[in-house]
Amino acid sequence: MSVSITHTELEEWLTARVLAYGKVEEGSFTLDTPLTQLGLDSVYALTLCGDIEDAYEIDVDPVIVWDFPTIRLLAGGLADQMRAAA
């Protein structure tokens, strides 16, 4: 269930998605690297939102990646959204 996902698990999941998109090498970034430096332009922002919706069954507005512009911040934003939706 989505509400049982921890902040750390969300960070790991987001990191795996970023690596799957193939724009950056593993170990070349941190949880605090700006998403734009990880190759997340608008195309990938929408792709990531779709992936989040598929994985966690929540509706996500694509601008969430501008509002929470790092993996750490995005994980926090998603965790808050999941708690609110629970």
Next chain:
Amino acid sequence: MTEAGGLLGPDLARWLSLRARSPAEAARRLAGRAAVRDLVRELDLFPWRGFTPTDRGRKPAFEGASADFSISHTADRMLVAVAKGRRIGVDIEEASPVFDSLTLQRRMCSPAELARTATLDPVSRRRWLTRLWTAKEALSKADGHGLRKDFRTIELLPLAEMEWPDLPFVAAIATRSHNSAGTVEIWHPDLSVALALSER
């Protein structure tokens, strides 16, 4: 005065603190704005007075001119355009493997568009989806909504049905290494560009 200072004047520091998230991104933004400035000056579109900041999260506006600009980047190309009296949006994309993603297709396509993807071979599908994306991105930028617009709801007219108005815009595609206005880009089937106009 530096190139950056010339573009933004005393608001440079404020603008950078609001918008730039990395030195590379700041450099890219400034290169785009320099290309816009060159376009305005070289084609004498209106007297150049620089940019003026707008709301947080929005691009700056032209100082003292009823005009709009739009910038789009790929890995090594940049598309800039300026329109007088209208809002403008541009997008440039390479047909990359991300457009093979079913997740992305579901988020960007209307039901009719999704149905069409099923009829295309993989190479044609990727190129068609890239063109579809650039058109929708350009439209969403021109109307000021950006990614807040649900791309699934953007309906595009078939090109054959479109009537082209008198085009009140100028545009240039530039490579990163030669980013002055008027650079000619050789068409490539895996590169898609789109330009959209909107009433102010």
